[in-house]
Amino acid sequence: MAETLVKKFVVTRFDPDKDEAPRTESYEVPCHPDWKVLDALNHIKDEIDGSLAHRWSCRMSVCGSCGMNVNGQPTLTCKKAVSDLPDTVEVTPLANFPVVRDLVVELDGFMEKLKSVKPWIIRAKEKAVEEGPMRQSQAELEEFKQFSMCINCMLCYAACPVVANEPEFLGPAAIALGHRYSVDSRDEGAAERNEIFRGEGTVFACSYANECSEVCPKHVDPAAAVNQAKFNAVIDWAAGLVLPRGGKE
Amino acid sequence: MRAAIAAVEADPDISVALVSKVYPMRSHTVSAEGGAAGVAREDDSLEMHGFDTVKGSDFLGDQDVIQYFVEHAPKELTRLEHWGCPWSRNEDGSVATRAFGGMSTKRTWYAADKVGFHMLHSLFQHSLRFDRIVRYDEQFVTKLIVDGGQVRGVTALDIREGVVRCILGRAVVLCTGGAGKIFPFTTNGNIKTGDGMALAYRSGVPLKDMEFVQYHPTGLPGTGILITEATRGEGGHVKNKDGERFLVTRDYGVGKKAELGPRDMISRAIVQEIEAGRGIDSQYGQYALLDLTHLGEEKIDSRLPMVRELCKIYAGVDPVYEPIPIRPVVHYMMGGVDVDIDGKANGVSGLFAAGETACVSLNGANRLGSNSLTECLVFGARSGLSAVNFAKGASAGDDAALAKVGEAEQGRIDALRGKQGGGETLAGIRGDMQKAMESGCGVYREEATMQQTVRDIAELEGRYANLSLEDSSKVFNTEIVAALELENMLDCARAVSNSAASRNESRGAHTRRDATARDDVNFLYHTLCHFDPAGPRLDKKDVTLGRWEPEERKY
Amino acid sequence: MADAHPHAMAPTRPGKTRTAPPQRPPQFPMGGRYLAYTAFGWTGLIYLLLGFLVIEAVWALGDGAAAWQEQLLRYEHPVYIAFHVLALASVVFVGVRFFRLFPKAQPPRIGPAKPPPQSLIHGTLYAVWVGATVVFGAILAGGLF
Secondary structure, eight states: OOOOEEEEEEEEEOOTTTOSSOEEEEEEEEEOTTOBHHHHHHHIIIIIOTTOOOOOOOSSSSSOTTEEEETTEEEETTTSBGGGSOSEEEEEOOTTSOEEETTEEOOHHHHHHHHHTOOSOOOSSOOOGGGOSOOOOHHHHHHHHGGGGOOOOOHHHHHOHHHHHOTTOOOHHHHHHHHHHHHSTTOOOHHHHHHHHHSTTOGGGOOSOOHHHHHOTTOOOHHHHHHHHHHHHHHHHHHHHHSOTTOOO | OHHHHHHHHHOTTOOEEEEESSOGGGSGGGGOOSOEEOOOSTTOOHHHHHHHHHHHTTTOSOHHHHHHHHHHHHHHHHHHHHTTOOOOBOTTSSBOEEOOTTOSSOOEEOSTTOHHHHHHHHHHHHHTTOTTEEEEETEEEEEEEEETTEEEEEEEEETTTTEEEEEEOSOEEEOOOOOGGGSSSBSOOTTOSOHHHHHHHHTTOOEESTTOEEEEEEEOTTTOOBOOTHHHHTTOEEEOTTOOOHHHHSOSSOGGGGGGSOHHHHHHHHHHHHHTTOSBOOTTOOBEEEEOTTTOHHHHHHHOHHHHHHHHHHTSOOTTTSOEEEEEEEEEESOEEEBOTTOBBSSSBTEEEOGGGEEOSSSTTSOOTTHHHHHHHHHHHHHHHHHHHHHHHOOOOOHHHHHHHHHHHHHHHHHHTTOOSOSBOHHHHHHHHHHHHHHHSSSEEOHHHHHHHHHHHHHHHHHHTTBOOOOOOSTTOHHHHHHHHHHHHHHHHHHHHHHHHHOOSOBTTBEETTBOSOOHHHHOEEEEEEOOTTSOEEEEEEOOOOSOOOOOOOO | OOBOOTTTTOOSSOOSSOOBOOBOOTTTTTSTTHHHHHHHHHHHHHHHHHHHHHHHHHHHHHTOHHHHHHHHHHTTSHHHHHHHHHHHHHHHHHHHHHHHHGGGGSOSOBTTBOOOOHHHHHHHHHHHHHHHHHHHHHHHHTSOO
16 A cells, blocks of 8 residues: 655735735645655645636646646646645746736737747748658757757746847747747748747747756756747848848758 | 648638647647658559458448549559658659558558658648648647537637637538547547537537547557558568467468558457467567567568657567567547548538548558558548538528527637646556546457446546646646547547447447347448437448448458 | 736736736846856856956056056955955856857758767867966966066
8 A cells, every 4th residue: 555645735826806915825735655746735626625727638748738836846747746745835827928827827928929930831932732741850859859848838038038038039939949940941931030029029038047947847958949039030130231131041 | 631732722712710729730640650651663553442441441331432542542642752751652752652551552651660750741831831721739629619500619728828719611521530548558649639629529429439449459568659561561470478470370361461451450469369368478468479580680671660769669569579468449530420432521501521530431440551541531631621611601690699609619628727625646547547538448359348338437427527637827737738648538438439339349449349240131230320419329320331331351 | 925027928918807927937146046047147246356456467567567566566465366266167167058058059951051960069169268378378477478
């Protein structure tokens, strides 16, 4: 019989209609040793306090819904084992995001940033289906593959000190996604995205904290993407001074 | 999303409301791992793909649908490639394919082992290009607005604000996935609660072939997390506690295909091995083994990296060195909203459905792995086009009358929110429903337990009226969403259990201990389940046969 | 918990329900890995001061041999020495931190050219750095030129 771990969960609660500001509530949860933090939260919701609100879906670290700060660290709660945590576990909503309710944060700001980098294949002339798939070598695929792994969990935004201070900054995931497309051999839109990267959301706001890559549960390494994007943005700008537009790579 | 893109591309004047109870990146397609099938190689043919699918469906699939599907599969997968999907490649830069269960040759396109993730994100990101696709995120549709037999839109609860709004449209396409959460042990995520199926059902559209629930052979014990069929496609072996590859050494109907047999047969084989005492004990029940240790680290890291990670995080096992514990787990519902090849729902005009929500029927009594992702693209596109064509000719309806429907829904939701006094809890009813479904509608079924489940679900619907809720907040009330989902799940559970009890044969995924043979004389039909306040009313619908006559299904 | 910028991650049109203000990452600025990041930022102050010292030295050079000799004596003062040790430590800290980042900041391709392997980039950076330090040291010590 597996030994139950009893942990105290201190969870942020906030109902804008009732609470002036977020407060906390504590719950004693008898945890199965195989549980993740999410299982404990669901136990609270099912058995102790049905009014707790949190987002989750796949429970297998791929949908990106369940990001929260656990003991100060941005964490995917479906991935973090309860047995790896001390007896008291603090669960707060993702840092750097406005809080809508309990552990639920406002996501539309992120959705806007994501859309603004034009995360789609840009080509001068669309390819016809009859022509079949475009050719791409495995090596070309490897160039951007890592950056395409982002599940939009936003842990990187919760970790980034620049996101905390500069609302215009595009942020790690959005830049990584834009960069993923610019580097994709099938895409022809790098110049357009480089202009966006040099614009208001400027990639140059990144000051090398590397926290985004430290917390990323999918090993996307957004810090690499952001700094590669800086490089490309500069080369593109310099080339633009020397060559007329249209003479790009 | 495929339907929405097809719709706006077809007509420059229309706009599409994309309404979802979660943000699009969270849809459960994201978790699909293995691949998407489409004829790609010289040694393959549309006919072969067609026959594999017909045979896999145990001859219950509609052959005109299957014909259309195999023709359009490669085109849709190519289109997605143009939209950026990072398919894995061969040496020469062409798209790579892998072997998959029930497929006579390699035709499953893949993107490492995260195909669903890449397909969903590519589709979503491509959809961002269209300003005419207007997204309504975190809106829970509570009812279809049907006026005079024609659909006029939906009422949706804004989860954040707690307000019910009418979203009016001239056509509605339901793409809400399946209802695996009616079972206790499933690969499905929390959101798969059969919402679209219930919406159609309550509006008078029958649910078709609901008894056919696919058990995927390899899920992790305890969590039910999916371990993709691609592990077997890449050469993995299934073994019992003695290390015996029982799919090879014993006769389970899969012949030389062994681990690449169809899912229903392999699930049955594993259950039989466990019942014969050759399973391994654990705190989560008995399980069998999936052995990848002979594949080598390099192959696993390049073709099955997510599987490796999942096993390490959720099973405490590194598949490079140890076999993976697995057991059959509910994965997919072949049944769904009764639609025709255009995606048109039977009984309400202007209503369409595609994907797992619908039963076209492409998959018949058993789905072949990697057909369903392609199904979403092929029939998503077709339904989108059908919806546009319908919408162009349809009238708008009386806004004032429609608004009244919205008000009534707001009243219903407000009354439900934080409702106190009854003795039942969400977790209690949900748990009992899941137990009943596992008992009566498992891999092996029999008369007595199925009938008990039918009675149990009916009783649970009664108990639902005594539900007691704790969250009275208007803002982001997830408890009321769970209550509405439970109502939808109970509808689906009723359809599944009643349909199952009525089918007195074994076909595909519906296997009975007390009627072990397939009976084409009496049961070669689609089961229809109609909503009726007095209890579900069952009916039959013909299967569209074609070039292939039903034959014995042996591999 | 401290507030982040009030508009951090806010959408252009705010949602219809009241939200609580975004919170800064709890460990920022002095906890966990953020300490190294904050220190990294604060070394800028040291470089600012170094800049003033360079100006002071150049000024002294300009004022003639006597002034320069006085300047050289100043360098033997313990506070100056302590400061320059601190400056050396911070330059090494920033250098190592930056060099660790540099290889992964190379884009996968510019036109047809691919970056050299990470170990080669690392090796070259350190070799150039150490080499330049040795050369400048030799010049300043009077061993060269």
